[in-house]
Amino acid sequence: MKPRSHLFRLALACGLPLGVCQTPAVAPDSTTLIQQHLAKSQEYMRAHRPDLAVPELDAVVKLNPSDMDSQANLGVLLYFGHQYVQAVPHLRTALQVKPDLYKIQALLGLAEMHSNDEENARIDLSSALPHLKGERVQREVGDALVQSYMASKEIDKAASTVAVLLDSDPTNTGLLLSSYRFYSELANNAMITLALAAPGSAELHQAMAQELARHGDDDAAMANYRQAIKLNPKLPGLYYEFGSLLYNSVDEKLQAEAAAQFEAALAINPNDEKAELMLGEDAARHGDMKKASEAESRAVELQPNDSDACTEFAKTLIAMHQPDKARPLLEHALAIDSMNETAHYRLSTLDRQQGKTDEAKEELAKYQKYKEMKAKLRTIFRDMRMKLDEKPEDEGGMQK
Numbered sequence: 001m002k003p004r005s006h007l008f009r010l011a012l013a014c015g016l017p018l019g020v021c022q023t024p025a026v027a028p029d030s031t032t033l034i035q036q037h038l039a040k041s042q043e044y045m046r047a048h049r050p051d052l053a054v055p056e057l058d059a060v061v062k063l064n065p066s067d068m069d070s071q072a073n074l075g076v077l078l079y080f081g082h083q084y085v086q087a088v089p090h091l092r093t094a095l096q097v098k099p100d101l102y103k104i105q106a107l108l109g110l111a112e113m114h115s116n117d118e119e120n121a122r123i124d125l126s127s128a129l130p131h132l133k134g135e136r137v138q139r140e141v142g143d144a145l146v147q148s149y150m151a152s153k154e155i156d157k158a159a160s161t162v163a164v165l166l167d168s169d170p171t172n173t174g175l176l177l178s179s180y181r182f183y184s185e186l187a188n189n190a191m192i193t194l195a196l197a198a199p200g201s202a203e204l205h206q207a208m209a210q211e212l213a214r215h216g217d218d219d220a221a222m223a224n225y226r227q228a229i230k231l232n233p234k235l236p237g238l239y240y241e242f243g244s245l246l247y248n249s250v251d252e253k254l255q256a257e258a259a260a261q262f263e264a265a266l267a268i269n270p271n272d273e274k275a276e277l278m279l280g281e282d283a284a285r286h287g288d289m290k291k292a293s294e295a296e297s298r299a300v301e302l303q304p305n306d307s308d309a310c311t312e313f314a315k316t317l318i319a320m321h322q323p324d325k326a327r328p329l330l331e332h333a334l335a336i337d338s339m340n341e342t343a344h345y346r347l348s349t350l351d352r353q354q355g356k357t358d359e360a361k362e363e364l365a366k367y368q369k370y371k372e373m374k375a376k377l378r379t380i381f382r383d384m385r386m387k388l389d390e391k392p393e394d395e396g397g398m399q400k
Contacts, residue, residue, distance in 0.1 A: 030063050037063075038070070050077050061090070068097045072104055079107050084114035102131035106141045113144050122148060129161065133168045146178070155185050202232035206241070213245055221245060222254075239265035240275045247282060258282050273302035277309050284316055292316045300329070307337035314346060323350050341370035 041056035057074040060067055075090030091108040095101055109124030125141050132138035142165040149158035159182035166175050191211070194204050209224035225242040228235060243261030246254045259282045265275035280295030296313035303309060310333035314326040327350055333343040348363035 034060055034063050034067075041073075050081065053077060054081065065093075068094050072101070075104070075111075076107060079111050084111040087111045088115060088117075100131075102128045103135065103137060106132060106135075106137050109141065110144060113148070118148060126161075129164055138168060139165065155182055155189070158182055159186060200231075202228040202235050202238075205231065206235060206238055209245075210241065213241075218245060218249065234268055236269070237265075239268070240272060240278065243275070243278060247278060255285075271302055273299050273306065273309065276302065277306070277312060280316070281312055284312075284319070289316055289320050293320065304332075305336055307333040307340050307343070310336070311340060311343045311346065314343070318346060318350070323353065326350065339370045339373070341367050341374065344370065 037056045037059045041053040044050070044053035044056065054074065054077050057070050057077065060070040061074060071090045072094035075087045075094060078087035078090065088108065088111050091104055091111060095104055095108060105124050105128040109121045109128060112121035112124060122145065125145050129138065129141050129145065132141060142161050145161045146158045149161065159179065162175055162179045162182060166172065166179060169175060191207055194207060198204055205224040205228035209221045209228065212221035212224060222245060225238065225245065228238055239261045243258045243265065246261060247258035249255055259279060262275045262279040262282065265272050266279070276295050277299035280292045280299060283295060284292035293316050296309065296316055299306065299309040300313050310329045314329040314333070317326040317329070330343045330347045333340050344363045344367040348360045348367060351360035351363060
């Protein structure tokens with residue numbers, strides 16, 4: 001095993017504290033010998049000679065297998081010395097005594113993976129991963145799991161693993177790209193499976209409508225929504241999705257159909273917060289502020305932590321000349337979602353009306369920032385859709 005100057009630091013980060021081992025009770029004639037080996041191992045580690053420390057710790061565990069500190073430390077040194085097969089039994093022994101040594105479990109799983117024991121490696125790595133937040137070893141554990149799952153085409157497990165990593169590093173572009181790819185593939189696989197399992201079902205038409213709407217083909221999407229309603233008028237989420245598409249149409253005749261869809265959604269599920277909110281927005285669009293207030297108030301009651309619901313209700317309250325009731329809703333909306341540009345704009349308006357000039361300027365600047373950011377994102381997604389639609393059929397382009 002080649003000496004590695006950074007091994008001592010890594011061992012301290014990943015295992016039990018080297019150099020502070022206590023000698024467990026053993027036969028008197030062995031105690032002195034154990035202490036000598038431990039002293040030498042510590043001396044070698046201070047000199048950055050893990051290659052010489054390993055035989056000393058190995059001698060300790062042979063004399064006293066119940067010395068868990070030495071078992072763990074020996075396993076760590078063997079792991080970082082690339083002696084993975086030899087490291088496994090020592091790491092496993094330490095973990096059996098103290099199961100919450102998650103960094104030790106991570107190293108055990110990685111050692112098992114290097115030793116081609118993939119079954120046990122997956123168990124140990126997946127168990128350790130959620131407990132390693134903030135630890136450098138977490139990414140190595142996650143990458144090993146993802147590679148393993150991808151090799152066996154278990155995309156759902158790979159996606160779940162990336163989700164855990166994103167919880168620790170939410171702006172990591174590589175992880176975000178992997179997440180996008182995995183969930184896109186899962187969505188495509190689910191659509192294909194649904195088409196094969198139930199080719200004429202309402203569920204398939206609903207899924208097709210969602211995908212067509214996402215790609216901007218509203219007419220085809222609406223046709224699929226109408227067909228789905230014919231096939232199964234009680235399908236969850238159907239009326240809300242169809243109503244939202246109608247509400248955002250540029251055709252006023254189609255817009256006029258939206259309220260009926262939201263009411264149909266509420267007839268099936270009176271606690272459909274999204275349908276209640278959209279019913280309120282539709283009423284506000286038509287100037288019925290009383291109805292808008294009632295619906296949006298109900299939406300906030302159903303889901304107090306919906307930033308959009310708080311914002312829309314606040315907008316209605318402002319229109320009804322009730323700014324004191326609107327302000328706490330806007331502040332709560334921004335506490336939930338700091339990038340809610342509409343809430344920043346409305347709060348800026350309230351600040352200006354109340355003479356809070358500096359606060360109004362600050363909120364307006366945030367409004368402009370997030371508005372521009374989201375406009376750029378919309379442009380990116382629009383360009384992505386255009387490129388996707390241009391792909392020939394033999395390259396996997398979507399065919400209607």
